Amino acid sequence: MSRNKVFILTALAITALLATFYMREVIQNKSATEHSQEQEHPQETPATGLWVSNTLSAHILGEILERDEDESSIQAIIEYSENVKEEGIDRGLQEPFDVMEVLLESGAIIESEGNYQAQIDIEEWNTDPKEGHEGSTIRQAMAAALDVTEVDWCANTIPADKFADFYLERHRDTSATKSEHLASIQEYVKCESGE
Structure with a gap:
């Protein structure tokens, strides 16, 4: 395999890995924000x-x-x-x-x-x-x-x-x-x- 192909494949693998870490961080932050908002404004059920x-x-x-x-x-x-x-x-x-x-x-x-x-x-x-x-x-x-x-x-x-x-x-x-x-x-x- 040529050096350029190895370099491109390595760059793609690193980019995919970084994208995965970024998406995981975005999802975790969104989940934490939603949980925080739920605690600040809990969904109230109707009173009996x-x-x-x-x-x-x-x-x-x-x-x-x-x-x-x-x-x-x-x-x-x-x-x-x-x-x-x-x-x-x-x-x-x-x-x-x-x-x-x-x-x-x-x-x-x-x-x-x-x-x-x-x-x-x-x-x-x-x-x-x-x-x-x-x-x-x-x-x-x-x-x-x-x-x-x-x-x-x-x-x-x-x-x-x-x-x-x-x-x-x-x-x-x-x-x-x-x-x-x-x-x-x-x-x-x-x-x-x-x-």
Whole structure:
């Protein structure tokens, strides 16, 4: 083989090798960039109706307790809880339902030095069934709390459970993401949404 042919074949082999390394680097950089962008902007899935309902209840109760300067709202919840528990005892239930106990032990309500606040991040609630805090039990206690309290900071005073119902009737769109619903819930609860 002549020297020129060897030189040309060697040059072609080196060029092919460099092109392979270049393409591998381009692909790796593109993959790293896409992965970085996915971490910065993860694809959100639609929120479930249950998530929307729980988050809405937590935010409404949070606002109620934050504005509860005379403690009438927390007292209404405590009194209702005691009445339900007494009725359960009277009916012979071994473990009557205790609304406040469920809300406190699950972390849905946090008490500190006599002050109460709602845990609005429902992911922080203790929903471990081994500890008796299944999601359905917490939802039942949360519904009871909203049933005996009022939203009085908007244009008209309205029972808190009805305030929640109005939102849920208007926002049944389950294709919206958690962040979209969360923004909507926050505006609604603060009475900034115009609804």
